[in-house]
Each structure stands twice: as structure tokens, then as C-alpha cells.
């Protein structure tokens with residue numbers, strides 16, 4: 001049978017899903033067919049054969065400039081192989097996973113950590129583990145279907161995905177973004193209904209869309225008042241915030257000293273891939289079985305785990321790497337403000353520029369590519385309709401000339417579009 005003959009019937013059978021109409025209706029060329037990137041991603045990127053100044057990279061520290069990440073990766077591959085080749089529970093974890101988990105537990109101030117192939121899987125696994133009922137042959141079991149989750153409504157998709165099967169209004173509640181008074185109202189209601197026995201509050205440190213830091217201290221105070229367990233998704237803050245000379249030292253200290261659980265991602269400051277949950281030892285040990293996203297899927301590749309551990313150690317030993325980057329990001333924010341381009345109110349390294357009109361923001365994205373810049377746009381449904389943002393990651397390797405060029409270009413577009 002030829003390939004084209006075998007493809008036709010399955011296309012017909014897929015008609016009820018309306019995939020073809022969905023893709024056809026999309027007018028933006030890049031949204032559903034990712035452009036192809038050649039070579040390593042950094043301050044510039046070669047996409048579909050064109051070099052662009054890159055404001056989209058979530059690994060923003062340009063670590064190769066400071067430490068031999070690729071050599072650590074190669075070392076890890078040579079010593080530990082390329083794959084774990086089996087499940088954590090049936091075969092065991094590789095040495096680099098154990099070392100990395102100990103390192104993450106130490107840096108997050110928790111008793112123990114468990115790693116996952118991505119941060120997304122860590123989040124889904126956390127919700128699953130905290131709300132599972134499971135029984136084993138030995139008569140040992142847990143009954144946690146009555147857990148109630150209270151989440152900032154802007155938490156990452158992976159938390160919402162984990163919550164999907166649970167009853168909204170009974171086992172799942174959302175509070176307004178960064179609004180602690182609203183969180184307290186929700187917790188009050190739950191307590192009043194006599195359902196507060198097992199409550200888990202989930203919030204983020206730095207939110208990916210608007211770049212704001214959550215009111216961590218006040219959220220943890222509310223958890224204490226209502227006896228709720230806390231989980232902070234620190235994907236965007238891990239190894240960036242903490243030391244007293246940086247913004248958000250108070251929030252970072254609270255995450256370390258007071259949050260029950262922390263999720264970290266290795267795809268942001270660490271510049272690799274993977275994620276972890278850190279928390280009390282007995283819970284983390286139970287997550288081995290109860291998260292599902294640890295036991296039933298592949299782990300981080302051993303060389304990545306090894307390189308991540310080395311990178312965390314290097315960032316801890318030389319705070320100048322992150323300090324330099326944060327100063328660079330703050331300079332760009334200041335220059336944007338001086339040029340009359342407001343950003344969302346935050347001192348984080350993420351620069352979110354409110355544009356408003358979805359059409360204007362998407363038009364800018366196209367023009368930027370034409371002029372040699374890659375600038376991500378958050379438009380509906382990532383944010384409410386016509387509250388579109390440009391969401392930039394300054395990159396440690398951006399030159400002054402690249403930043404000047406970007407700013408001039410952005411100001412030109414604003415004038416042209418009247419936004």
C-alpha cells in the first residue's frame with residue numbers, strides 16, 4: 001500500500017475533530033507550524049534560514065559564556081549513558097538524578113526533591129498525587145479525593161491540566177490574580193462549608209504572562225491562618241531570586257523557609273530541560289508512586305541531570321552571573337520607560353509590554369520578523385481578548401546595538417499603529 005492511499009481513510013475518520021478547519025482558519029503563519037531553527041539558540045537565532053535578534057529565549061543567561069555546560073553534558077553522557085533505560089521504581093534512578101535531587105532540595109530549603117522529565121509533568125504530578133486515592137495489595141492506601149485546591153487563576157496551564165478532572169466549585173477554586181483578599185474570601189467560604197480539612201493553595205513566583213511576582217508572603221500568611229498546605233511554582237524564579245541584593249529577596253526567603261512544596265523548572269535560568277518538586281520527605285517519597293508522571297514516563301536524560309547539577313552549583317558559587325543579567329534586564333526596562341514605553345509593574349527580568357489590541361500586537365509580531373527581531377506576543381486566549389502583550393526575555397548576550405535597534409523599531413511601530 002502506498003503512503004498516500006493509507007493516509008486518505010484516516011483523514012476522513014478525523015473529520016469530526018475539525019483539525020483541518022482549525023488550521024485553515026489560522027491566519028498567522030507561524031502559530032501552528034513551528035519555524036525550523038538551525039544552530040544553537042542564543043541572543044540571535046536562525047529561523048527558517050534568517051537570523052533574528054532573539055527576545056523569545058527562556059534560557060536567558062548565556063551560560064556557555066561562563067561555564068563549560070556542553071563539556072559537563074558530554075562528561076555526563078560518557079559516564080552515565082544517554083538514557084535511564086527504565087522506570088525509577090523498577091530499575092532505579094541514575095546517580096546524576098540522585099545528586100541533582102539532593103542539590104535541588106538543598107537550594108529550595110526542603111527535605112527532599114523528586115525530578116521529572118519537565119516542569120510541566122512535575123505540576124501535573126503534584127496535583128494528581130495530592131488528590132489521589134490508591135490501594136495496594138498489602139492493604140496500604142491513601143484516600144485523598146476530598147482534597148480542595150485553591151489556585152491563582154493565572155497559574156500555568158499544567159496546574160489547570162492537573163485539576164481538569166476535579167469538580168470546579170467543590171474541589172477546585174480560583175482566586176483573582178495576585179489578590180490575597182480574594183484568596184482569604186475563598187478560604188473562608190471553604191471553611192464555612194466544612195470542607196477545609198485538606199486544602200492546597202497553589203501560586204507562582206514569577207508569572208509567565210505579566211512577569212509579576214506573586215504576593216508570596218501574604219499568601220503563605222493566609223495558608224497559615226487557614227491551615228492550608230502551600231505549593232509555589234517557582235519555575236521562573238529558581239536560582240534567580242534569593243540573595244539580599246536582588247529584587248524579591250523577601251519573597252524568595254519565604255518560598256525557601258515557609259512554603260510546604262516548591263516546583264522548579266530546569267528550562268529557564270538553568271538553560272536545560274527537566275523539573276522537580278521539593279517538599280517534606282514523606283510526601284515526596286509518596287509522590288514516586290502517586291504522581292504518575294514520575295513512574296509512567298521517562299526521566300530527565302542522565303547527561304542533562306548531570307549538567308543541571310553542575311550549572312546550579314556554578315550559579316550558586318558565582319552570584320555575579322545572575323547579578324550581571326538582572327542589571328542588564330533592569331537597564332533595558334529603564335530605557336523602555338525613558339522612551340515612553342510602559343511595561344507591566346514588576347521588577348522581574350521579564351518585560352511585558354501591554355499593547356491592547358490583539359490585531360495590533362499580531363501585526364507588530366509580523367513586522368518585527370520582517371525587520372530582524374523575534375518578539376513573542378501573548379494574545380487571546382493566552383491573555384483576555386484585546387489585552388495583548390509583547391513578552392520579552394532580555395538575553396544576557398544582547399549587545400547595546402541590538403537593544404537600541406529593537407527600541408527604535410518598537411517606537412516606530414507604536415507611532416504607526418497609534419498604540
Ligand SMILES: Cc1ncc(COP(=O)(O)O)c(C=O)c1O
Pocket residue numbers: 118119120121123156158204206207208233235236264265266267273274275
Ligand atoms: C510558571 C511555569 N510553570 C511551569 C512551566 C513548565 O516548565 P517546563 O518548561 O520545565 O515544563 C513553565 C514554563 O513555561 C512556567 O512558566
